Amino acid sequence: MKKLIIGAAVVAAGAAGYWYSQQQSGPNILDYIPADTAMLSVQTKPFPIKNYIDSAGGIYGDEYNQAVLAELQNETDPHAVFITSLLKAYLESMKDGATFVKTFGLPDEARSYFYMQGALPVFRMDIANPQAIWTLLDKAEADSGITHEKRTLRDVEYRAYRLTDETDDAAIDMVVATNAGLLTITFNTSINEPGLLESALGLVPYPQSIAKAKTIEKTIAKYGFKEEGISYIDHQQIVTALVTKDGNLLAKHVQKFFELVNEDPLAEMRSAECKNDLTGIVANWPRTVIGLDALNVTPKAMQMDFRTVLESNNSVIMSALQKMRGFIPNYTANIDQLVTSFGFGFNVNEMVPSLTAIWDDVLQVKYQCAPLAEMQNELSQQSPAMLGMATGMANGVQGMSIAIADFELGEDMNNPSLTSLDALITLSAENPAMLVNMIKPMVPQLANIQVPTDGSAVDLSGVLPIPAQVGVQPKLAVKGKHIVIYSGEKSLAMADKLASEPLTGNGMMLITFDYKKLFTPLLRYAEQYGEELPPEVIQLKDYDGQTSVDIDVTEQGVVVAAGMKMNNNKLN
Structure with a gap:
């Protein structure tokens, strides 16, 4: 069951990957999405699914997939068997883009839409071959014994899979339909509003839709995202559901659920006092928004840059957080030249x-x-x-950063060792020389060390307790406004460039990883050393990809900018 949960997370993560590219104005799909949806992820410019799967290279490793599938064979609950049958098809189809789109009947490039109708999720996506979906579901039914009921709504046929027992107070069905070139997956319950399923299937538009509200266009313009679209969580709609009984569709659904169970745990939150206080708080933090800054996908490579913004209208807190921003050196962002880096800016x-x-x-x-x-x-x-x-x-300190440019591991399996390390540690401060003198009393080994202020280095090899088998020759120097400890030629070059970098508040946190440079030698070394590694770790061994995460604060809110690159070396 553990691997079933992990596998389901893989499916969710794969679907979520599609949600980061989105948008379209005009009629059609957006007219059927309610303006008060609490969660939205709209992709209306076709996303290159086939190329995306191909560019992933080895991220979906065979070892991991086989381990997941082996665990799934032990499931006996009919609903679990039904899900695992679909999951098995998903995992087996991930070997290449052509197999994936063929298995699910998708076009090579497709649009997708995820949103909430009150408490009910709706997922819609372009589909080229509807029969492929019915074939997958037929196989899952045969494997599990679960059956569907075929129904019709306004000439649109759909399958309804009952998820509840006959003794339950309310019936819940999973609905699957294909209509007008779109696959729709949603849920229908016995307590739904009469027209809810009609809107989910694209038959009845919403009087107040995101198309009429122009939510997507306004958000893209505000943050400068690419016009593919956006995703967001609307905190105000969620709070409205907590503090009212009918303030929006989500509130109505929550109230109906409480009536079924004869209990209202939110009664206190609906008092006038809580309603006023919570509404005031969430007005300052209205949404979490995600949008694309870059998207380039080919069968051989993929680059995706996106930003997450926690919106804020609280100028006092935003101003205070911005003043706390510190210095992060330029070298931490040079992901192509590093194994990994970490920068922490704080004033x-x-x-x-x-x-x-x-x-x-x-x-x-x-x-x-x-x-x-x-x-x-x-x-x-x-x-x-x-x-x-x-x-x-630590008066005057502006930040601390670490970077590993290169490393090598020893070949003697009987004596594990780090034979070389090219790395740099930086402490940035207004008066670095004074800071060195303040540190000396706390580090006795440095008591007799005199650090020149002209940028020349002091060898720490005989000062720090470094084992002989570790190929590290650390040196200490003051470069401009920065104290550096480094080992290796690449790190020396980065340290020298620091001398000309002004001490400015340019960020809060930056993390980068080059998976191939970091994990390939470590995992191969672990395998040779006899360590038994789980499949989900083994799949990273030959994964050629890079990731960066940059956390900062602007006038608009707290911003997390993430970048991802993948290369499929099998096609190169």
């Missing part, structure tokens, strides 16, 4: 005043809602000013 001098400003803002409005008032009372007993004692020693 120590601004930490206490900024946190105090955030603290005061949180405590300024006196909440009347009991749970919020209790939380606020607990916060009032604390004070970020106490951090001043802890940060005093």
Whole structure:
């Protein structure tokens, strides 16, 4: 069952990958999506599915797939067997793009749409060969013994799979339909509004739709995303469902569910006090939005850059967070030249005043809602000013960064060793020489070390307790506004360039990984050393890809920019 859950997560992750490219204005699909949807992921410019699967190369490793499929053979529950039959088809089809699109009847490039009608999810996608879907479902039915009921709604035929027992208070069906070149998967319940399924199947448009609200166009223009589209979670719609009984369709569905179970755990949240307090809070944090900045997919390679923005209208908190931004060196972003890097920018001098400003803002409005008032009372007993004692020693520090440019492992399996390491550690500060002198009393080995201020280095090989079998010759130097410890020629070159980089607040956190440079030698070394590795780890051994994550704060909110590259070396 464990691998079933992991496998299902793989399916979800694959589907989620398609949701990061999206958009279309005009009639058709967007007219059937409610403006008050709590979650939306709309891809209306065709996504190159076939090329995407091919470009993934070895990310969907055979070892992992075989392990998942072996575990699935032990499932006995009919519903689990039904799902595993579809999952098996999914995993087996991932060997190449042509097999994948043929198995599911998809075009080489397809649009997809995911959204919520109240509490009910709807997934729609372009389909080229509907019979392929029915063949997969027929196979799953034969494997599990589960059957469907064929129904018709306004001349559209669909399959309904009952998910509940006859004794349950409400009936829930999974609905699968193909109509007008689209595959639709949704759910229908006995407590649905009469026209809900009609809208899900694209038969009755919504009077208030995202097409009429122009939600997609406005969001893309606001954040400068590519016009393929957006995804978002609407926090305000979710809170409306928590604090009202009929403020939106989601609230109505939640209320109907509570009536079925004869219990309302949200009764306190619907008080006038909680409604006012929570509505005020979520107005400052309305949505989490995801959009594309770059998309380039061929059978041999794929690049996808996207941004996630936690929207904020709280100028006090955003201003305080921006003041805390520190310095991240340019070298941390050179993913093509590194194995991995980590940059953490933080302005120590601004930490206490900024946190105090955030603290005061949180405590300024006196909440009347009991749970919020209790939380606020607990916060009032604390004070970020106490951090001043802890940060005093690091006065002037602007950030810390680490990068590994290269490394080699020894070939003697009886004596595991790191034979060489090309790496750089940077501590950026307004007065690095003074900081070195402050550190000396806490590190006795450095007590007699005199660090030149002209940028020349001091050899630490005889100072630090480094084992002889470790091929590292660390050196310490002050480069401009930066203290560096480095080993290797590549790291020396990066350290020298630091001297000319001004100490500016340019970010909060940056992480990069080159999977091939990092995992290929480590996993092969582990295999040779006799370590038994799980299939999901083994599949990374030959994976040629890069990932970067950049966390920052702007006037618009907290921003997470992520980039991903993949290469299929089998086609090169």
